[in-house]
Structures are given as structure tokens and as C-alpha cells.
Amino acid sequence: MKFFIDTANLDQIKEAQDLGVLDGVTTNPSLMAKEGITGDENVIAHYKAICAIVDDNVSAEVISTTYDEIIKEGEALAKLDPKIVVKVPMIKDGVKAIKYLSSKGIRTNCTLIFSPGQALLAAKAGASYVSPFLGRLDDISTDGLQLIEDIRLIFDNYGYPTEILAASIRGPLHIVSCAKLGADVITAPLSAITALLKHPLTDSGLATFLADHAKASGK
Numbered sequence: 001m002k003f004f005i006d007t008a009n010l011d012q013i014k015e016a017q018d019l020g021v022l023d024g025v026t027t028n029p030s031l032m033a034k035e036g037i038t039g040d041e042n043v044i045a046h047y048k049a050i051c052a053i054v055d056d057n058v059s060a061e062v063i064s065t066t067y068d069e070i071i072k073e074g075e076a077l078a079k080l081d082p083k084i085v086v087k088v089p090m091i092k093d094g095v096k097a098i099k100y101l102s103s104k105g106i107r108t109n110c111t112l113i114f115s116p117g118q119a120l121l122a123a124k125a126g127a128s129y130v131s132p133f134l135g136r137l138d139d140i141s142t143d144g145l146q147l148i149e150d151i152r153l154i155f156d157n158y159g160y161p162t163e164i165l166a167a168s169i170r171g172p173l174h175i176v177s178c179a180k181l182g183a184d185v186i187t188a189p190l191s192a193i194t195a196l197l198k199h200p201l202t203d204s205g206l207a208t209f210l211a212d213h214a215k216a217s218g219k
């Protein structure tokens with residue numbers, strides 16, 4: 001399973017990259033705004049800075065909502081760096097644009113997926129990734145993990161190469177559950193990724209090992 005980090009914060013991206021387990025980055029307009037990145041030139045410079053840190057898979061989201069504009073913006077984003085994946089919202093013009101962009105060899109990530117039917121449409125259009133938002137479904141008392149399971153079943157039924165990128169991950173258990181369900185990718189905040197490291201028995205076990213070694217060594 002690929003690990004992406006869901007942030008536009010360069011320090012956090014570097015920290016995840018340094019851990020050696022990072023396969024990519026997802027951003028969105030809200031995450032860019034959170035880092036205070038505004039204005040076309042700054043946004044472009046920020047995408048380039050992210051691409052300089054990671055090996056591949058930097059999702060850059062279009063803010064256009066019409067077919068022609070999505071294509072224009074998507075092609076410009078794709079030209080920034082071969083690592084860019086153009087993130088397109090699940091709307092009618094978005095699906096049409098995904099079809100066009102994928103026919104031109106530009107990788108796409110269809111975002112704001114909340115139903116299996118939306119994922120199916122995006123796969124039919126040739127999206128490289130679909131991003132089901134499981135945390136936001138959980139927030140409205142709907143089972144986000146069930147969506148991952150349903151999309152996995154549908155994609156496997158027909159052999160769609162589109163990868164399931166589980167997004168809106170809120171904690172380490174979401175990551176583990178997605179792995180069990182066969183999501184191809186998770187994108188998560190750094191806190192959820194590093195939380196996978198933790199277990200109290202690891203900490204107490206290590207403390208005992210080190211204490212026993214020190215005692216046996218006469219230290």
C-alpha cells in the first residue's frame with residue numbers, strides 16, 4: 001500500500017520523506033490556504049518545492065469547474081513537474097476533463113468521491129486515482145470504510161487499473177482498516193502516520209531490554 005501525506009506543510013512533508021515510507025503528497029485548496037499559500041505564482045512555487053522533496057505523486061488540485069478551464073489548468077499544472085498528478089473534482093465537467101487528460105497521458109486524481117457510483121464513473125473516464133473521503137462520511141454517521149470496500153469490489157470485478165486513494169483519514173486505525181480492505185493508497189496527516197509507530201508494550205519492552213543489558217554489563 002502506498003503512503004501519501006495529506007498536507008501542504010513542507011516541514012511535515014520533509015519529516016515523512018525522512019522516515020523513508022512516503023510515496024507521495026496530496027494537497028487541496030484548503031490545505032494550501034492553511035499554509036498561507038495564495039496567488040498563482042506562490043501556489044506554483046509551492047508545488048515545485050513539494051516536488052523537490054518527494055520522489056513522485058504530488059496531487060495538485062484545479063480550482064476550475066468548467067471543462068475547458070479544467071483542461072487548461074490541468075495541463076499547466078502537469079507541465080510544472082512530471083511528479084504532478086492533476087486533482088479534479090467529481091463533477092460532470094471534471095469527469096469529461098479526466099477522460100481528456102488521461103488520453104493525453106496526464107495522471108489524474110478524482111477527488112470528493114462519496115459514493116461507489118462516483119468512483120465507477122471516474123474509473124471509466126480513466127482516472128489514475130479516485131479519492132473517497134472516508135472521514136467526512138464518518139462525520140455524518142455514514143460508514144466511510146464501507147465505501148472503500150464497495151469500490152474495491154467494483155474495481156476488482158472489472159479489473160479497473162484506477163487506484164483507490166483513501167482520503168480524509170483521521171487516525172491510525174483508519175489506515176490499518178484501509179490496508180485490510182485493499183485500498184491501494186492512503187493519504188493521511190503526519191500525526192496519523194506516526195501514530196502507527198506507537199504501542200505501550202513496545203515502549204515498556206524496549207525499556208526492559210535496555211535495563212537488562214545495562215545490568216548485565218555492570219553499568
Ligand code: G3P
Nearest residue numbers: 006026028135136167168
Ligand atoms: O485531501 C483530501 C482529504 O484528505 C481531506 O480530508 O480531513 O479535510 O476531510 P479532511
